[in-house]
Amino acid sequence: MKSIAIAAMLLLPCAATAQVYKCKGSSGETVYSQNPCARDSKPHDVRAGRAATATPAEAANRQSVFKSTDISDAGIAERNCLVSARKRIYGPSDQRIAGYERQVQNLNREASLARNNLAGATYDAGIRNQLSGLQQSITAERVSADSQMSTATQQCAETKRKQVEAIEARYTPAANQTN
Template sequence: MLSRVLFAAVAIVASQSAAGQVYKCKGGAGETVYSQEPCSPKAEPMKLRSNRASAESAGEAANRAAVYQTTELADAGIAERNCVSGEQRRIYGPVDARNQEVSRQIANLNRQLATAKNNLAGATYASGLRSQIASLQQAQSAERIAADSQMAAARQRCATERGERERAVREKHSATSPAN
């Protein structure tokens, strides 16, 4: 209970220090009461002191700037990871969906191949099925290679954007550092 009263008193003192005067009084039970109204005609306002220096030291400013710069540089790294992740979904998502469909087609052709008769007509039929399977596999491979190439370009683009963002952060903080 005492800690709540003390906390409330400190809160009042802190909030009122900028807005007006604070008076320290004795309550009816002898407890200390803080008020922005005088308790008696002879009451004088408290002299408030701040525990913090009125101005930020150069060291504090440098530390604050370093924290801001580190945070902004970390944000640039996060933005790059988000960029790469978004590009992966954009590039590989449709490719993976098409590859699943092609894989189903290949599985179906392999089932048909297993039922081919062991005669000249069956051999011709099996050869046609193998040709279709090879064609589908080649298309799958070419599409994956093209997607890998697009992804490499996207990774480079995301890395370039990160580098530009980091350069801008460093320039910003070197221009605002207390040493300048």
């Protein structure tokens, strides 16, 4: 009988829960104490923390969020790839076109000064020939840049497609991968 009483006494501290009181400190801050702060203090309910393991639904939701985030990151990487290609391709191309257009303006100004005689007509024809060549250069520059950008767009899209494939494989359960 004495051993039962000792065992019961040893179990009592484990079974008992400590009282926690929520109080206001001297500066108005919240203070928690195991002793009552005032005569009318009442114990504060303390909730247990979340379980260390997630439920299957929580784990599936977390996986879904991670997968969605990874796919969004792949989309952002594709957009960054396109922006970089656009700068790399159209930047220099636009500068060359701007140079051609300045030459066109200068030639148009010179053509307006040509005299209205045979020498002036010959001079004007030469200028018009140069203008035509510059217009062809501008067109060729634009076609080349557009072609390069089309290739870069395909490469960026292919890179994203491969990333999304890898993401899909990473987040697909192993049982589905063997089928």
